[in-house]
Every structure is written in C-alpha cells, then in structure tokens.
Amino acid sequence: MTKKVGSIHIEVLEGRNLIPMDSDGQSDPYCVIIVGEKKKKTKAVRHTLFPKWENEHYDFNIDKNLGSIVIEVYDWDRFSSDDRMGMVVIPSTQFSDYSLEITKWFTLIPIKSEDPVSGEIKLKIRYDKDNSQPQEKNPLIKAIKDNDVAAIEHLMNKSKVDYGICDSEGTPAIHLAIGTNNIPLITLILKASDLKITIKDSHGNSPLHLFSQKCITTTQSDEVILKLIDKGCSVADENALGEIPLHKACLSNFHKTSTIDTLLSKGSNINHQTKTGDTPLHYAIKMNRSDVVLFLLQKGANFNIEGGKPSKKPIDLARELDHTSIVNKLEKVLEISDWLNNLQLESLIPIFIQNEIYMDVITDIDESTLDSLKITVSGQRAKLLRTIKKMKSELNTSFSSLSGSFSSSTSNLKTSYNQSAEDLKYLVNNSPTKVEINSNNSDNSNNNNSSATTIENTGSNSPPIVNDSTPIVNNNNNNHKEENSNNNKQDIDNNNNNKQDENKDNSIAEQPPTTTTTNVINLNVSELSQLKHIHLDSDSWVIDESTLKYSVLLGTGASGKVYKGFYKGIEVAIKVLKSFTDKKDIAEFKKEFQIVSSLKAPGVVNFYGAGIKDKLCIVMEYCSRGSLYHILKDETVQFDWNNFFHLGLQAISSLDSLHCWTPQVLHRDLKSLNLLVTENWTVKICDFGLSRFDTGSNLETLGKLRGTYAYVAPEVYFGNKYTTKSDVYSMGMILWEMTYRCINGVHQFPYQEYPHLKFDYQILISSAKKDVRPTIPPNTPKSLADLISLTLLKDGASRPTTSEFYDALLKIHQEYLANTQEWDSKRIIPESQLPKPLVPATDTPGSSSPALLADVDNSSPRSFTNNNTPPTPSPSSSSNDFTQPIIPTTTSTTDSIKSPVSLLKEQITRTRSSSSPIDPKSLLKQK
Numbered sequence: 001m002t003k004k005v006g007s008i009h010i011e012v013l014e015g016r017n018l019i020p021m022d023s024d025g026q027s028d029p030y031c032v033i034i035v036g037e038k039k040k041k042t043k044a045v046r047h048t049l050f051p052k053w054e055n056e057h058y059d060f061n062i063d064k065n066l067g068s069i070v071i072e073v074y075d076w077d078r079f080s081s082d083d084r085m086g087m088v089v090i091p092s093t094q095f096s097d098y099s100l101e102i103t104k105w106f107t108l109i110p111i112k113s114e115d116p117v118s119g120e121i122k123l124k125i126r127y128d129k130d131n132s133q134p135q136e137k138n139p140l141i142k143a144i145k146d147n148d149v150a151a152i153e154h155l156m157n158k159s160k161v162d163y164g165i166c167d168s169e170g171t172p173a174i175h176l177a178i179g180t181n182n183i184p185l186i187t188l189i190l191k192a193s194d195l196k197i198t199i200k201d202s203h204g205n206s207p208l209h210l211f212s213q214k215c216i217t218t219t220q221s222d223e224v225i226l227k228l229i230d231k232g233c234s235v236a237d238e239n240a241l242g243e244i245p246l247h248k249a250c251l252s253n254f255h256k257t258s259t260i261d262t263l264l265s266k267g268s269n270i271n272h273q274t275k276t277g278d279t280p281l282h283y284a285i286k287m288n289r290s291d292v293v294l295f296l297l298q299k300g301a302n303f304n305i306e307g308g309k310p311s312k313k314p315i316d317l318a319r320e321l322d323h324t325s326i327v328n329k330l331e332k333v334l335e336i337s338d339w340l341n342n343l344q345l346e347s348l349i350p351i352f353i354q355n356e357i358y359m360d361v362i363t364d365i366d367e368s369t370l371d372s373l374k375i376t377v378s379g380q381r382a383k384l385l386r387t388i389k390k391m392k393s394e395l396n397t398s399f400s401s402l403s404g405s406f407s408s409s410t411s412n413l414k415t416s417y418n419q420s421a422e423d424l425k426y427l428v429n430n431s432p433t434k435v436e437i438n439s440n441n442s443d444n445s446n447n448n449n450s451s452a453t454t455i456e457n458t459g460s461n462s463p464p465i466v467n468d469s470t471p472i473v474n475n476n477n478n479n480h481k482e483e484n485s486n487n488n489k490q491d492i493d494n495n496n497n498n499k500q501d502e503n504k505d506n507s508i509a510e511q512p513p514t515t516t517t518t519n520v521i522n523l524n525v526s527e528l529s530q531l532k533h534i535h536l537d538s539d540s541w542v543i544d545e546s547t548l549k550y551s552v553l554l555g556t557g558a559s560g561k562v563y564k565g566f567y568k569g570i571e572v573a574i575k576v577l578k579s580f581t582d583k584k585d586i587a588e589f590k591k592e593f594q595i596v597s598s599l600k601a602p603g604v605v606n607f608y609g610a611g612i613k614d615k616l617c618i619v620m621e622y623c624s625r626g627s628l629y630h631i632l633k634d635e636t637v638q639f640d641w642n643n644f645f646h647l648g649l650q651a652i653s654s655l656d657s658l659h660c661w662t663p664q665v666l667h668r669d670l671k672s673l674n675l676l677v678t679e680n681w682t683v684k685i686c687d688f689g690l691s692r693f694d695t696g697s698n699l700e701t702l703g704k705l706r707g708t709y710a711y712v713a714p715e716v717y718f719g720n721k722y723t724t725k726s727d728v729y730s731m732g733m734i735l736w737e738m739t740y741r742c743i744n745g746v747h748q749f750p751y752q753e754y755p756h757l758k759f760d761y762q763i764l765i766s767s768a769k770k771d772v773r774p775t776i777p778p779n780t781p782k783s784l785a786d787l788i789s790l791t792l793l794k795d796g797a798s799r800p801t802t803s804e805f806y807d808a809l810l811k812i813h814q815e816y817l818a819n820t821q822e823w824d825s826k827r828i829i830p831e832s833q834l835p836k837p838l839v840p841a842t843d844t845p846g847s848s849s850p851a852l853l854a855d856v857d858n859s860s861p862r863s864f865t866n867n868n869t870p871p872t873p874s875p876s877s878s879s880n881d882f883t884q885p886i887i888p889t890t891t892s893t894t895d896s897i898k899s900p901v902s903l904l905k906e907q908i909t910r911t912r913s914s915s916s917p918i919d920p921k922s923l924l925k926q927k
Contacts, residue, residue: 011057011124018119021075023773025789028076035060044076067181067214086117101126118778196232204239213248235268242275250283277307332358543609577616603654623676650683656802670730709760710750717768725796732791779826
C-alpha cells in the first residue's frame with residue numbers, strides 16, 4: 001500500500017465570468033474535486049455566472065504517485081447530462097508552493113479541447129507535508145521526489161543515471177519520475193542514460209503503464225510515450241493483473257484519447273483481456289468515459305466480448321452501472337451491426353461505426369454518401385441502396401396517413417420506423433435489381449442533389465438549354481436510378497458568385513427554360529384576383545411571359561427555381577414554380593401568391609406580377625447583395641458593430657411591417673437566408689411560401705410544424721398556435737447568428753457548438769423539451785446578451801413584440817455609440833478581415849417599417865461603401881418608387897448554401913436541412 005506523503009486542504013470559494021450554458025444566458029455551476037481515485041462534489045449554485053459557494057472545503061491525503069489535482073466545473077441540468085464548463089489542473093510539482101495557505105483565482109481551461117470555456121474560480125489551498133517520512137539517502141531519488149530538475153541535471157553531468165535504483169519502499173527511480181507528471185523532469189531522466197528500461201514496480205507495472213494512466217494531457221505526452229517505447233517499454237507488457245498500458249489509459253481521470261491513439265498506432269491490442277477477461281472497452285465503461293467508449297468503438301473494439309467477474313458484455317455492464325449515454329451509444333452500434341449482418345455486409349460495420357452512421361440516419365444515405373465512405377464495391381452499393389429505398393418507401397407510406405400537429409404524430413413516426421432486422425433482410429431479398437424512380441415520392445430533403453434537369457449557358461444569345469430526360473412535373477423524389485444518381489448536381493458555389501456571373505454573362509435568354517407537363521394548370525386571372533386581401537386592380541399584375549428575359553440560374557429550391565432576368569428593362573428575380581398536377585399544389589401556389597401580391601411594405605421584396613399561362617412564375621425585386629446569410633458567411637470581410645446594428649434594426653423593422661399589416665402576416669420561416677440585402681444595404685424579407693394571414697380560418701395550418709428547425713420556436717413543436725412571438729423567436733435566433741459573427745469574426749450555425757446535436761430533429765427536441773439554446777459568445781455585452789435571451793425564452797408570452805424588440809435594440813445601439821472602444825475591444829478580427837469593414841458606419845441604422853421609422857434619424861447618414869448608393873428610403877418612400885430593383889445572389893431556401901465541412905454529405909451532418917420548408921418525414925430519424 002502506498003504511503004502518505006502529505007495532505008492537502010481545498011476550499012472552493014467562488015467563480016466569475018463563467019460561460020453561459022443555459023438558454024437564458026446563465027448557468028447552474030458546481031465543482032468536482034478529483035484527487036487520485038477520490039472525488040468530492042460541491043452544491044450547484046443556481047442561475048448565475050458568478051457563483052459563490054459556502055462551506056465547500058475538503059481534505060485529502062496525498063500519496064507519492066499522485067500526479068495532480070483536478071477541479072472540474074459543470075453546469076447542472078435537470079433533464080439531460082451536465083455540460084462541461086472547464087477545469088483547473090494543479091500538478092503535484094506545485095504542491096510545495098502551497099505550504100502556506102494561499103487564496104488564488106485560477107483560469108479555467110477546456111476539459112475537452114473543443115469545449116468553449118471562460119472565466120475563473122477562486123480556491124483556498126494549503127499543503128501539509130508529512131515530515132515523518134524517512135529522508136532519502138540517494139541524491140537522485142531525493143531530487144526526483146523534490147521535483148528538482150536542476151539537481152537531476154547536475155547529477156547527469158557527473159555520471160549516467162541508473163533507472164533501476166529504488167527508494168526505501170522499493171519503487172524504481174524511473175517510476176518515481178513518471179509519478180511526478182513533470183514532463184521536463186521525465187524527459188530529462190529518459191535522456192540521462194542509454195540503458196533499456198526493463199524494470200517494473202511491485203505490481204508489475206512498467207513506466208509505460210504508469211504514464212498511460214497518470215499523465216495529464218499535454219502536447220509533449222505523446223512524445224514521452226514514444227520515448228518510453230523506444231527505451232524498451234512494450235505496449236503488450238502485462239502487469240500482475242494482466243493489464244496492458246492501454247487498459248491503464250482507459251482508467252485515466254483525464255480526457256485524452258490521444259494517448260490511446262498513440263498506443264494503438266504502436267500495435268496495442270484493442271481487445272486484449274486481463275486475467276478477469278476485461279477489455280479496454282470494459283474499463284472505459286466502468287469509468288463512465290463515454291468519449292473513450294466511442295473512440296474505442298470507432299477504432300474497432302469488439303463490443304461482443306464478455307469480460308469481468310461475473311462475465312458481462314459491454315452493453316450489459318453499462319446497463320448495470322446505469323451509464324445511460326454509453327448504453328445509448330452501444331445500442332446504436334449493435335443496431336447498425338445487426339442490420340449490416342442481416343444484409344451480409346458485415347465487412348462494412350467498421351466503416352459505419354467509424355463515421356457514426358447509425359439507423360437514425362440510414363435513410364439519408366445515397367450515392368454520394370457511399371462515395372464519401374469509400375464504399376466502392378458495386379454489389380455492396382446496390383444492396384444498400386435497394387434496402388434504403390424500400391425503407392423510405394415504407395416510411396413515406398406510414399407518414400402519408402398522419403395528420404394534425406407535429407406533437408401528435410411523433411409517436412406514430414417512431415412506431416413506423418421500428419422495423420426488425422428480419423424485416424430488413426426480407427426487403428433486400430425481395431427487391432428489384434435496380435433502383436427505380438418513384439414518381440409519387442415527395443421527399444425533398446435531397447432534391448438539390450438529384451435534379452433531373454440541367455441548364456447550360458451556351459455563351460451566345462440563345463436561351464439556356466434545358467436537358468430533360470424525364471418530365472419534371474411533381475418530380476421531387478430522391479430515388480433516381482443508380483447510374484444517374486450522381487449526375488445533374490447543382491453547383492451551389494457557382495450560384496453564390498452571381499456578381500462575377502453578371503459581368504461574364506453576355507447572353508440573355510429571351511425564352512424561359514422549357515418544361516414538360518402532363519397536366520394543364522387549372523388557374524385563371526379572375527380566380528387569383530378574387531383572393532382575399534390582395535387588392536389587385538383587374539389583371540394589371542398578369543405578366544406576358546414573352547416579355548421576360550432569363551439570364552442566370554440563381555438556385556434551386558423545394559418549390560421551384562429562381563433565375564436572374566429582366567422585365568421591361570428592370571433587373572428582376574423570376575421564381576419559376578414547379579409544375580402542378582393536383583389541387584393541393586395549386587392551393588399552395590395561391591397562398592404564396594396571396595401573400596407576395598398583397599404586401600407593399602418597404603421592408604418586403606417588391607412584387608411585379610406573375611405569369612400563369614405556360615408556367616407558374618412570380619416576378620420579384622432583385623437584391624444584388626444576396627442574403628444576410630451569405631453576408632455573414634463571407635469571412636473575407638469584417639462584420640463590425642456598425643454593420644450589426646444597421647442590418648439588425650432593419651431586419652426587425654421589416655418583420656414589424658408584416659406584423660403591422662392588415663390582416664397581420666406571420667412569416668413562419670424566418671432565417672438569415674430569407675433576409676435579402678439590396679445594393680444600398682436595405683434589408684428585405686423574402687420567401688413567403690410558408691407565410692399566412694393570421695385570421696381565424698388559418699388556425700389549423702398555423703399549428704403545423706413550419707420553418708427550419710434551428711429557428712423554430714418551442715411552441716410550434718408542441719403543436720400550439722403560431723403567433724407573432726414565434727416569429728420574434730426566429731428573429732432572435734438570427735440576431736444570435738449576427739452577434740456570433742460580429743464577435744468571433746466567423747460564421748456559425750445555431751447549435752453548431754453542440755456536437756451531439758447532429759440532426760435537425762435533435763435540435764428541435766432539445767430546444768423545445770430541454771430548453772437548450774445556442775451559446776451566447778462570452779464577450780457579448782450584457783445588454784445584448786439579455787435581449788437575445790429574452791427573445792429565445794420558451795414562454796412565448798414573455799418574449800417582446802417586434803416593436804419592443806426594435807426599441808430594445810435601438811437603445812443598445814445608443815449604448816454602443818457611447819462605449820465604442822469598449823465594444824470594439826470585444827471583437828476578434830481574423831487577419832484576412834483587416835481591410836475596411838463591409839458597411840461603413842451610419843449615425844443610425846436605417847429602418848423601413850412605417851411603424852418604426854419615427855425612431856430613426858436619417859437626416860445625415862454617413863457614406864456607404866459605394867458612394868453612389870442612396871441613403872435608406874425615407875418614411876414617404878414606397879415599394880412602387882423603386883425604378884431598378886435589385887436581386888438575391890441566390891434562392892431563398894437552404895438549397896443554396898453549403899454545409900460546414902464534413903466527411904459526409906450535408907443531409908446527414910448536424911447542419912440544417914437542405915430544403916425549405918422542412919419535410920417532417922425527416923423526423924422519422926428519431927428513435
């Protein structure tokens with residue numbers, strides 16, 4: 001038994017500037033003090049970033065093998081696992097510094113390298129050395145125990161170091177050095193002799209055993225492991241219990257899979273069993289290290305080996321220990337393994353596990369996903385695609401019978417998804433040899449990647465060529481034949497560079513892209529003119545399609561395609577809607593037409609008219625700077641506080657113009673991609689495909705799930721009525737997006753900081769049921785952070801109105817103007833953005849809502865980037881005053897954006913869905 005060398009007294013006092021983890025910008029922090037195998041936990045202090053603990057003091061005995069003391073900070077969560085907030089590590093080499101009681105602030109560092117962290121905690125520490133221990137006579141042993149690197153270096157200059165010399169208890173010098181966790185000292189000792197290390201301690205541990213368990217994650221720890229191996233330690237050495245160094249690494253209290261990776265790269269057996277049959281996976285489960293469990297599974301650990309006394313499989317051990325997160329992970333692994341085994345594709349199991357492809361996303365797999373996974377065997381690809389097609393067909397059939405609100409349908413979706421492995425095997429064995437087109441499939445989630453139509457720019461005055469191998473009527477399915485599934489993909493990058501395209505485009509197509517339809521569109525002028533609320537004069541809105549000139553295809557969305565073009569010499573955006581074959585599609589077109597044709601607010605894209613003869617198209621204003629999303633995404637330019645307030649205030653004002661309209665308009669699909677920016681930096685709301693007038697007749701449709709999930713208010717998940725406060729929630733999420741870009745200099749999607757939220761439905765459930773919200777950047781000024789938190793409250797009644805939202809942000813803008821230097825100091829400016837900002841400052845951001853313009857002084861705006869750009873329109877301006885409307889550089893759906901870099905394609909990453917509106921069938925992923 002290791003003898004005591006001293007004791008340490010630790011008192012946790014308080015914290016300051018901790019990172020906010022809750023949706024309201026606060027946290028519920030508590031501390032865990034880890035000393036060797038012992039842990040002590042403080043009480044959680046509720047709802048604060050400046051906690052103060054009382055009577056949280058602890059005493060621990062210290063033995064010579066203790067490498068360090070760790071104090072971890074977590075945010076308590078009632079409904080899910082607690083979130084990591086950071087940690088403090090105090091190496092044993094520093095214990096002597098606390099021989100006199102010291103009270104000190106310690107800066108928190110990440111527990112995991114990717115964790116966001118901020119703030120400090122205040123500790124009172126006193127170390128009492130046990131003076132009863134006999135003094136070491138050997139100078140090397142004494143120098144090691146005293147962590148005296150200078151003395152060791154002095155001894156090295158006199159003679160070679162003998163690794164095998166032991167202290168009075170029989171512990172070898174090299175083991176003592178490893179136990180200090182002092183990397184410079186260990187490195188010095190290893191360089192001090194050319195001798196091979198063969199000695200073990202009394203428990204049969206080699207120095208590599210000890211270091212694998214006790215080392216703290218540092219940049220040099222892998223170098224020490226490699227040096228120990230070079231000196232003679234083996235990754236296959238067993239100690240008295242049959243443990244190899246890999247077992248010891250899995251027993252570590254520190255979050256470091258890099259050590260495990262290094263040992264595996266040197267040939268360590270990932271499935272080695274101890275004398276009791278435990279594998280490293282069993283050890284990781286016993287330590288409740290879910291990160292290590294996942295890492296071992298991805299590296300090929302066998303999850304069916306039984307070990308321990310009594311003998312248990314890993315999942316049974318996790319269940320017995322009630323380690324829920326590990327159980328969930330193992331269940332997913334077992335499920336996908338059984339599925340692949342039943343398909344006789346067991347060789348693919350490691351690939352699926354390594355890339356975390358489980359049954360909840362299996363129906364998202366297509367040809368490009370298989371390419372990313374490097375699955376190249378044609379027979380394997382065909383079998384997978386056949387099975388997935390059958391699964392999707394079964395699920396779509398089940399979904400089509402569902403109706404009502406989302407909350408009432410979720411349980412049915414779960415039931416329809418739970419197919420047994422035998423059912424899947426039957427599906428494969430009874431599938432046709434080729435994947436056929438299902439013309440009735442309405443799944444739009446991958447429409448962008450499997451379009452049956454391509455457009456080529458001929459470089460002449462001829463119209464764009466449309467290659468149609470099949471009719472595009474109601475052609476929104478994903479299930480194209482294998483040989484064609486990789487063809488005709490939309491190149492999003494090209495659509496995001498329309499300014500360059502405009503300069504290069506010398507050909508204007510006088511005829512629209514032709515389409516083939518099987519049914520005649522059943523619409524006429526009088527039918528549309530008589531719709532409620534639109535107030536159209538006769539047929540003045542009807543556009544002769546021969547007067548339209550098509551230029552560049554800007555993008556493709558779920559509801560159609562958007563082209564840049566010209567109408568009567570004016571640059572316009574032409575939205576060509578998908579061809580229709582049933583009454584439901586026609587009704588959807590009527591609803592969008594009803595909204596866009598009735599709104600004449602300055603903060604809304606201007607409506608010029610529609611064509612209904614040869615095809616359904618809507619002609620709208622062209623906003624040359626594209627969407628707010630693309631402005632935020634452009635990381636080659638600055639987005640400073642002036643830009644933030646100028647665009648943010650306008651965005652809220654534009655929304656207010658909808659809410660102040662009679663009858664009131666609810667957008668229901670607000671996101672940064674649906675806010676367009678004109679050449680003179682005026683914000684315009686677009687994409688009214690989901691919008692509705694808030695009248696009694698629309699109560700049922702307003703209760704259905706709409707919008708991109710990250711921006712959807714919690715009440716919509718529960719099937720409650722959609723209100724103006726739901727739009728405010730979405731606008732609050734956009735304001736968070738702008739704040740993150742302004743402070744950090746880079747764009748990030750909402751919830752992207754949560755690695756476990758990989759899919760849209762996970763985001764929706766976590767935000768609605770667990771009250772999870774995107775993390776507000778720590779440097780955000782308090783007034784702004786409070787406003788964002790207010791707009792994202794779960795209780796819609798507690799959120800501000802759009803008018804209150806605008807007033808609050810206007811007040812914060814005044815605060816910024818009075819404290820410009822302080823606010824600017826909170827921003828991180830990447831080197832690539834050092835040139836001048838995107839939009840120069842204005843005295844007061846422009847506003848386009850009549851209800852709010854009175855609050856803004858536009859009397860003397862500063863110049864914009866383009867000196868020829870006019871100031872924001874005055875209150876007397878109307879949408880009819882625009883003589884040269886300007887257009888989005890892309891379509892206003894998420895089809896036009898790229899997901900963050902991923903090994904796999906976008907629809908099975910944690911980013912937003914690839915179409916708008918969101919197809920609720922994606923919720924079938926939920927288990």
